[in-house]
Amino acid sequence: MEIKRIKVVSSKCTGCRLCMQICAISHHEEINPRKTRLKIEAHFPEPGVYKPRVCTQCGKCLEVCPENAIYRREDGAFIVIPEKCTNCGECIAVCKPGVIFQHRDLDYVLICDNCFKCTELCNTGAITIHTRVVKEDK
Amino acid sequence: MIVQKYPGADGLAGTTLRINLTTGEIKSLPTDTRLMREWFGGRGAIAKIIYDEVPRDADPLGPKNLFIMSAGVMSGCFIPAGAKIGFGSVSPLTNGHGDSNMGGHLGPTLKFAGYDMVIMSGIAPKPSYLFIDDDVVELRDASQYWGMGSLECEPALKKDLGEDFEIATIGPAAENGILFSCITHDFGRQAGRTGQGAVMGSKKLKAIAVRGTGGIKVHDLAGLTEHVTAIIKRTQTHPNMEPWQKYGTAFFIDWSNKNAVIPTRNFQTTHYENIDGINGEALVEKCLITHKACFGCWMNCGKYTKAVIPGKKTVYLEGPEYETGALCGSNLGMTDINQVAYLNWLLDNVGMDTMSGGGVIAFGMECFQRGLITTDDLEGHTLNWGSVEDAEHFVDMIVNRRGIGDWFAGGTKRAAEKIGRDSIKFAMQVKGQEMSGYDGRHAPGMLLAYMTCDIGAHHNRAWTITVDMAEGRDTVEGRAKVVVYLQHIRPLFDCWCICRLFWGELDIEPEEIVESLNHITGWNIDTAEALKTSEKVWNLVRCHYLERNRANGRTFDYPPARSWEDKIPTGPSAGKGVSKEQVETMLDEYYACRGWDNDGNPSREVLHDLKLDFAADNLEKIGLLGKPLPDGIPAVRGERYKPKAF
Numbered sequence: 001m002e003i004k005r006i007k008v009v010s011s012k013c014t015g016c017r018l019c020m021q022i023c024a025i026s027h028h029e030e031i032n033p034r035k036t037r038l039k040i041e042a043h044f045p046e047p048g049v050y051k052p053r054v055c056t057q058c059g060k061c062l063e064v065c066p067e068n069a070i071y072r073r074e075d076g077a078f079i080v081i082p083e084k085c086t087n088c089g090e091c092i093a094v095c096k097p098g099v100i101f102q103h104r105d106l107d108y109v110l111i112c113d114n115c116f117k118c119t120e121l122c123n124t125g126a127i128t129i130h131t132r133v134v135k136e137d138k
Numbered sequence: 139m140i141v142q143k144y145p146g147a148d149g150l151a152g153t154t155l156r157i158n159l160t161t162g163e164i165k166s167l168p169t170d171t172r173l174m175r176e177w178f179g180g181r182g183a184i185a186k187i188i189y190d191e192v193p194r195d196a197d198p199l200g201p202k203n204l205f206i207m208s209a210g211v212m213s214g215c216f217i218p219a220g221a222k223i224g225f226g227s228v229s230p231l232t233n234g235h236g237d238s239n240m241g242g243h244l245g246p247t248l249k250f251a252g253y254d255m256v257i258m259s260g261i262a263p264k265p266s267y268l269f270i271d272d273d274v275v276e277l278r279d280a281s282q283y284w285g286m287g288s289l290e291c292e293p294a295l296k297k298d299l300g301e302d303f304e305i306a307t308i309g310p311a312a313e314n315g316i317l318f319s320c321i322t323h324d325f326g327r328q329a330g331r332t333g334q335g336a337v338m339g340s341k342k343l344k345a346i347a348v349r350g351t352g353g354i355k356v357h358d359l360a361g362l363t364e365h366v367t368a369i370i371k372r373t374q375t376h377p378n379m380e381p382w383q384k385y386g387t388a389f390f391i392d393w394s395n396k397n398a399v400i401p402t403r404n405f406q407t408t409h410y411e412n413i414d415g416i417n418g419e420a421l422v423e424k425c426l427i428t429h430k431a432c433f434g435c436w437m438n439c440g441k442y443t444k445a446v447i448p449g450k451k452t453v454y455l456e457g458p459e460y461e462t463g464a465l466c467g468s469n470l471g472m473t474d475i476n477q478v479a480y481l482n483w484l485l486d487n488v489g490m491d492t493m494s495g496g497g498v499i500a501f502g503m504e505c506f507q508r509g510l511i512t513t514d515d516l517e518g519h520t521l522n523w524g525s526v527e528d529a530e531h532f533v534d535m536i537v538n539r540r541g542i543g544d545w546f547a548g549g550t551k552r553a554a555e556k557i558g559r560d561s562i563k564f565a566m567q568v569k570g571q572e573m574s575g576y577d578g579r580h581a582p583g584m585l586l587a588y589m590t591c592d593i594g595a596h597h598n599r600a601w602t603i604t605v606d607m608a609e610g611r612d613t614v615e616g617r618a619k620v621v622v623y624l625q626h627i628r629p630l631f632d633c634w635c636i637c638r639l640f641w642g643e644l645d646i647e648p649e650e651i652v653e654s655l656n657h658i659t660g661w662n663i664d665t666a667e668a669l670k671t672s673e674k675v676w677n678l679v680r681c682h683y684l685e686r687n688r689a690n691g692r693t694f695d696y697p698p699a700r701s702w703e704d705k706i707p708t709g710p711s712a713g714k715g716v717s718k719e720q721v722e723t724m725l726d727e728y729y730a731c732r733g734w735d736n737d738g739n740p741s742r743e744v745l746h747d748l749k750l751d752f753a754a755d756n757l758e759k760i761g762l763l764g765k766p767l768p769d770g771i772p773a774v775r776g777e778r779y780k781p782k783a784f
């Protein structure tokens with residue numbers, strides 16, 4: 001079985017936000033980088049670096065969700081069930097990289113679902129797909 | 139206050155703000171979709187509004203001038219490098235229409251907040267900044283920021299408001315009315331040209347802060363996404379991508395030197411002996427911290443750097459890109475990239491355009507070289523080529539308008555008028571605005587581009603330098619029609635508020651960009667219509683210039699006499715230069731090609747063809763309407779030019 005997630009090399013990121021745009025377009029059919037599932041932190045003027053923040057698949061969100069609205073899919077992604085999610089924000093409080101998002105138009109939280117549209121458009125190699133093979137336990 | 143918002147047509151945010159800075163009144167209106175359609179937003183809409191609304195005798199730094207910020211129809215719309223925001227007003231530097239734009243994130247963010255355009259009039263009673271947070275729009279007190287450097291004000295505002303605000307600021311230069319002041323954003327992106335910062339400063343507007351969390355609706359999102367994704371993927375492997383990502387425009391420093399067009403010591407010569415110290419290689423090796431891109435741009439020309447100079451504090455900046463590298467590098471005789479980067483930071487922080495600023499310092503240095511100004515004029519300092527200390531002290535005199543610093547506050551043309559003794563010959567400007575970083579003496583098309591540029595000397599409207607290389611540098615033949623074509627297509631990007639660099643560098647066809655526009659707006663136009671709209675904007679700007687400056691257009695279109703009197707003294711182009719006759723021939727051909735008369739005034743036929751009859755009437759009233767052309771106007775103004783290898 002293969003577990004996939006986004007791998008980040010911060011030093012390559014240029015802050016272009018193409019990743020955030022395509023993430024929003026492909027999930028919400030809208031040009032709105034606020035409806036995104038990853039984020040780019042900018043640290044300027046000093047030291048002058050961008051840091052892409054992505055889901056590390058630590059699983060804390062799933063542990064704290066009081067509604068059982070999050071499950072882990074086979075490929076490693078933590079999937080939010082919009083119908084169950086009450087937008088309470090418990091998961092946001094425990095997400096270390098800060099990549100669970102809310103938007104005023106939506107009544108559920110947004111977590112990366114491993115579609116990898118963003119890595120496809122990233123032209124610098126700052127975000128790529130990381131694959132890990134795990135033994136299936138029967 | 140919470141303002142009323144309006145739904146936008148496809149590609150538009152929907153709402154336009156009109157703000158009277160004198161009274162503090164903020165009005166929100168539905169964005170004029172017809173204006174956007176007919177003038178393409180950005181530079182075009184700005185040109186039309188200031189033509190219609192600013193009285194011809196209004197002082198550019200007075201309350202009647204407007205200060206407009208417009209994000210255009212494509213900014214923020216998932217088009218590659220759809221990142222720009224345009225600023226416009228009557229320029230205090232040229233006394234004609236002025237517009238300037240910058241990348242970064244402000245344009246898209248303004249649209250995400252729901253606004254296409256902000257039109258400001260009057261003068262705020264005290265230092266203020268414009269605060270926009272989605273539906274909340276306020277003029278806020280800026281006394282605690284007034285006096286701060288641009289690069290210091292941006293982090294201060296972010297700290298006070300939140301990291302996710304996009305900020306544009308001016309520096310002390312603009313506060314003190316230095317006419318070539320710029321607007322800064324994203325720690326080093328500037329709207330540098332035509333003194334838009336000076337206008338902002340005259341209005342006591344220190345900054346603009348915007349946060350936006352909404353989306354933009356486009357006509358055909360699926361079609362747009364497919365089209366744009368294909369362009370991005372196709373060009374990821376283009377041979378120009380790698381050098382572009384690595385060096386940005388600084389790549390051209392070496393190129394310009396090799397081809398002997400790099401301005402050196404105030405355009406005295408065109409080949410620089412210390413190029414290795416200041417070229418793209420040096421920048422990447424010695425100064426680079428990170429590559430930096432505008433919103434949605436996959437080719438990241440921005441180089442975020444630091445400059446380390448013994449005895450000075452280490453400074454962080456974006457750049458130097460090509461223009462700054464040339465105009466604050468070879469043009470000032472700097473030998474080390476850290477010096478150039480330091481000056482870049484200095485000018486960014488005080489808020490001076492690095493292009494005009496570099497030109498002004500170079501002009502001062504040549505005046506010093508020739509003994510036209512002396513240490514007595516410079517508070518005991520020298521002003522020598524290659525000295526950062528001298529340059530820094532001189533800039534301080536200008537920003538604070540001390541002594542002869544005040545003479546230079548209006549740019550090289552006004553300074554030459556004060557200094558006299560024929561210094562106007564080497565004040566390297568046209569219409570009051572300083573030239574960009576290419577010497578046109580052995581690149582006649584580039585020279586014509588400066589001469590005829592609608593906002594004063596500037597390369598961006600028609601970057602003809604590669605055409606000169608491809609078509610022959612010793613002849614002026616055929617150059618006019620290429621300049622006209624480039625002046626049609628390049629300013630279109632400033633209307634749409636997208637970056638033009640990818641078009642030139644990555645072989646993306648104009649038709650592909652128009653197709654994106656159609657996906658965004660549903661207008662269904664073709665490239666010919668787009669080019670004609672651009673020509674309309676150009677002609678209106680010309681009429682505006684003539685109406686304000688009241689003489690035949692031709693009188694304003696000459697470069698400084700150095701351009702034809704001095705042959706290039708050294709380097710590969712030694713002995714080369716254009717003659718006065720060639721300058722006249724190029725103007726004759728240029729006007730004919732545009733459908734203007736030989737005095738450089740637009741004819742009624744061409745204005746009528748562009749639906750600018752109202753402008754023709756206005757020119758007629760002041761006796762500046764072009765005479766009818768004996769053979770009528772040309773059917774095609776400006777012939778499409780396919781770049782050749784050279």
Ligand code: SF4
Nearest residue numbers: 013014016017019122
């Ligand atoms: S697409 Fe890549 S380079 Fe651009 S912001 Fe995202 S991670 Fe950074």
Ligand code: SF4
Nearest residue numbers: 023112113115116118
């Ligand atoms: S993998 Fe998909 S869902 Fe996750 S951040 Fe990238 S585009 Fe968004």
Ligand code: SF4
Nearest residue numbers: 219241432435439637
């Ligand atoms: S090429 Fe440079 S200026 Fe143009 S959008 Fe990209 S980063 Fe910005």
